[in-house]
Amino acid sequence: MTDTIRFDAHIGGSWTGSSALIDVREPSDWDNVIARVPALTADVVRDGLATARKGARLWADTNALTRGQILFKTAAILRDRSAELATLLARENGKTLAEATGEVAKSAEFFEFYGGLARLPYGDLIHDARPNTTTTVRHEPVGVVLAITPWNDPLLTPARKLAPALAAGNAVVLKPASNTPAIALELTRALLDAGLPSEAITTVTGKAGEIADAIIESTEIDAITFTGSTRVGLDLQRKVAGRNVRIQCEMGGKNAAIVLADADLELAAQTVAAAGFGQAGQRCTATSRVLVESSVKDAFIKRLVAIADSMTLGPSLARDTVVGPLISRDQQSEVIGHVARARAEGATVVTGGDTGEGSTLERGCYVVPTVIDCDSADVSIWRDEVFGPVVAVLAVSSLQEAIELANASDYGLSSALFTTNLAATDVFLRDIETGQAAVNLPTSGWDVHHPFGGFKLSGSPYKEQGLEALGFYTRTKTCAVRSV
Numbered sequence: 001m002t003d004t005i006r007f008d009a010h011i012g013g014s015w016t017g018s019s020a021l022i023d024v025r026e027p028s029d030w031d032n033v034i035a036r037v038p039a040l041t042a043d044v045v046r047d048g049l050a051t052a053r054k055g056a057r058l059w060a061d062t063n064a065l066t067r068g069q070i071l072f073k074t075a076a077i078l079r080d081r082s083a084e085l086a087t088l089l090a091r092e093n094g095k096t097l098a099e100a101t102g103e104v105a106k107s108a109e110f111f112e113f114y115g116g117l118a119r120l121p122y123g124d125l126i127h128d129a130r131p132n133t134t135t136t137v138r139h140e141p142v143g144v145v146l147a148i149t150p151w152n153d154p155l156l157t158p159a160r161k162l163a164p165a166l167a168a169g170n171a172v173v174l175k176p177a178s179n180t181p182a183i184a185l186e187l188t189r190a191l192l193d194a195g196l197p198s199e200a201i202t203t204v205t206g207k208a209g210e211i212a213d214a215i216i217e218s219t220e221i222d223a224i225t226f227t228g229s230t231r232v233g234l235d236l237q238r239k240v241a242g243r244n245v246r247i248q249c250e251m252g253g254k255n256a257a258i259v260l261a262d263a264d265l266e267l268a269a270q271t272v273a274a275a276g277f278g279q280a281g282q283r284c285t286a287t288s289r290v291l292v293e294s295s296v297k298d299a300f301i302k303r304l305v306a307i308a309d310s311m312t313l314g315p316s317l318a319r320d321t322v323v324g325p326l327i328s329r330d331q332q333s334e335v336i337g338h339v340a341r342a343r344a345e346g347a348t349v350v351t352g353g354d355t356g357e358g359s360t361l362e363r364g365c366y367v368v369p370t371v372i373d374c375d376s377a378d379v380s381i382w383r384d385e386v387f388g389p390v391v392a393v394l395a396v397s398s399l400q401e402a403i404e405l406a407n408a409s410d411y412g413l414s415s416a417l418f419t420t421n422l423a424a425t426d427v428f429l430r431d432i433e434t435g436q437a438a439v440n441l442p443t444s445g446w447d448v449h450h451p452f453g454g455f456k457l458s459g460s461p462y463k464e465q466g467l468e469a470l471g472f473y474t475r476t477k478t479c480a481v482r483s484v
């Protein structure tokens with residue numbers, strides 16, 4: 001057991017506690033409550049939103065260069081506090097210390113990238129047929145942005161949303177996942193320490209079932225950016241329909257990798273293992289399906305299984321851990337349930353598929369890296385998002401068949417092809433229906449300046465990251481002035 005840290009939420013421009021609390025448990029050792037955060041009520045949250053509106057005015061009036069400097073300072077604070085933040089993140093989420101350290105660094109990069117972009121031109125001079133008329137287009141902040149974020153990258157996802165939203169001059173209301181609120185509150189602290197006006201950031205903690213509707217229904221919210229499950233994302237879209245609130249949703253995935261017979265099989269196996277089992281498979285861009293040309297399927301599975309079996313499963317802070325636990329007992333049961341269903345439907349579990357042995361693993365929410373050989377695409381493990389360290393493999397006879405099967409999914413987030421054939425690369429990049437497509441590279445690992453977002457039920461028309469993100473966080477005003 002360890003000491004439990006008590007955190008406050010940030011609402012109405014100040015840190016605010018509550019007598020009702022949410023326990024934050026450690027996935028590596030489920031009996032440990034590492035933090036407690038306020039379980040805010042709908043009324044408290046509703047009252048706090050008027051401050052966010054004030055914050056939006058104040059921040060929009062702040063010079064863009066100053067806004068950029070505050071974002072740079074936030075990045076510097078994240079880097080200075082990296083060791084402490086990475087430890088909290090690893091303990092709260094279960095990812096390894098190396099993964100958590102990488103997440104802190106990448107979160108800082110979001111603030112650096114958008115800190116620089118705050119200086120971008122924010123409009124254009126355009127032609128006008130009328131005499132003596134000067135016409136301009138201005139991109140202005142939309143106002144108050146609500147960011148709802150999941151537990152799997154609990155620092156990175158808020159950073160991906162808050163950095164462009166704040167660079168563009170919006171105030172933000174952040175609602176982090178209830179499993180991982182502490183690191184989001186540390187990000188809030190970093191922003192305030194960097195000089196962000198306290199009214200410009202509201203971070204509310206509480207179960208979505210209690211507080212989400214109060215925020216979503218508030219007229220103080222001008223835009224909603226959501227990352228999480230497809231079920232909740234679609235539900236949010238239905239809830240705001242008819243109100244003309246702009247909404248961006250990044251949702252589930254079932255990412256496929258295609259391995260052709262001419263591929264470097266060792267590269268393919270290493271890359272699929274890293275993208276499939278890294279972060280215990282809890283990345284939206286994790287590889288969870290592999291379509292392998294039949295002549296190399298056995299050789300590929302042999303390599304993948306050897307890598308999976310060599311990955312040390314253990315607590316997030318242990319030095320030799322390569323794969324950490326899942327986020328919770330519920331998630332662990334759900335993943336084990338997916339594997340049991342696959343077995344019952346006739347698929348072969350080649351390795352893994354259980355929670356591991358020994359007292360250390362029993363205390364946490366572990367699932368052993370798992371490889372499943374599917375004889376047919378007609379098994380639920382092939383279709384359903386698992387969100388755990390489970391990779392399903394299926395033999396195909398051609399690239400065309402592989403692309404058809406990869407596209408036969410409700411999701412369209414990310415994909416990869418392994419080949420040494422340029423023509424195959426060209427066909428794949430043209431025909432694959434995913435928002436991200438990689439060749440001889442993992443389905444995961446996209447950089448802060450790469451536009452990011454899914455097709456079909458994985459995403460919505462607005463992309464995140466890169467220059468494209470700014471489109472969601474700004475509205476366009478066309479202005480004409482006749483001088484005489």
Ligand code: NAP
Nearest residue numbers: 149150151176177178207208212228229232250251252284
């Ligand atoms: P989730 O259950 O949808 O929760 C995500 C967030 O939404 C949490 O903050 C949650 O709060 C909140 N929420 C839950 N119900 C809500 C409601 N009715 N109204 C408003 N907000 C609500 O997803 P998750 O289990 O945390 O995350 C895993 C999912 O995220 C996976 O499907 C994964 O693929 C997806 N994901 C997608 C991307 C992407 O970029 N496409 C990236 C990462 C993750 P509480 O925690 O309080 O319930």
